[in-house]
Amino acid sequence: MKKYLYIITLVIVALGCSSDGTSNGESLSTADSVGQGGSLATFVIKGDYLYTVDNEDLNVFNITNTTEPVLxxxxxxxxxxxxxxxxxxYLYIGSRNGMFIYSVDSPEFPEQLSSVQHFTSCDPVVANDQYAFVTLWSDLGCNGFVNQLEVYDVTDVLNPVLINVRELTFPKGLGLYGDYLIVCDDEIKxxxxxxxxxSTLVHAIDKLAFDVIIQGDLLIAVGESGVYQYSLDAQNITNTSQLSTISI
Known part of the structure; x- marks a missing residue:
């Protein structure tokens, strides 16, 4: 897991350096967030604040002065x-044992709204207005034994409700693209x-990756040996074209 986090952090930093604005895809996955990362990210930027998680805590930094962040x-x-x-x-926080939802209506004082528990496993999460999507996988470092996609109705963020479980092979990172959910499994599904x-499987890309970042109609898949860019077509989701490969 730590290896994945290291690679995805490098990719996020590179994307930040190469982009000076938001994308069409932001409304699909990260909404008001300035910093855009994958589902395995451990930090996010919202306005003048940087939020990070470590093993136990959610840390809030004021970054009004970006050269001197203040905890x-x-x-x-x-x-x-x-x-x-x-x-x-909202902040959706994934842990080995569950998902937590926090409000940042008061940016410096995040408030826990709800939580759900699940089997011990690695647990990235993405969400939209109504639903949260969680993958659980049996990584050795997470001591897990399940490999599945869970879907929660979060219309009432105070009371998330599990509405679907789908068995997968070894799902990792995931991302939303309109009415489509892109999941890194034994291929990109x-x-x-x-x-x-x-949920219905409608297309797959024959590539191993552990996380995805979606910017507008651009899919960035991050694997252990490379970063792969694909074009997406919301009108014909099977029409995906590989644009580039960057070896790591």
């Missing part, structure tokens, strides 16, 4: 915290989630 709060979450995803004024309670 303004540390919120204890629990143990084995792994990933951080932002959508609108694309599911139609217009009805999240009954």
């Amino acid at each position: 303004v709060n540390t919120v204890r979450i629990g143990f084995d915290i792994e990933t951080l995803f932002s959508y609108r004024n 694309i599911f139609d989630v217009s009805n999240p309670a009954e």
Whole structure:
């Protein structure tokens, strides 16, 4: 897991250096977040604040002066915290044992709204207005034994409801592209989630990757040996074209 986080951090930094604006895809996955990363990211930037997670805590930094970030709060979450995803004024935090939802209506004082528990496993999460999508995989470092996709109805963020479980091979990172969910499994799988309670596999890309970043109609897949860019077509999701490969 640490190896994946190191690689994805390098990719996020590179993307930040190469882009000076937001993308069409931002509304699909990261909403108001300035910093755009994959589902395995451990930090996110929202306005003048940087949020990071470590093994136990959510840390809040004021970055009004970007050269001198100031730690303004540390919120204890629990143990084995792994990933951080932002959508609108919510932070979705993945751990080996569950998912936590925090409000950042008050940016310096994140407030826990709810949590759900699951089998011990690695646990990235992405979300939109109504649903949160979680992959669980049996990585040795996470002591897990399940490999599945879970879908939660988060219309009421105070009471997430599990509405679907789908068995997969070894799912890792994931990302939303409109009504489609892109999941890194034994290949890059694309599911139609217009009805999240009954997701449908509609396309697959024959590539091993552990996380995806979606910027508008651009899919960036991050693997252990390379970063792969594909064009996406919302009108014909099977029409994916590889644009480039960057070896790591």
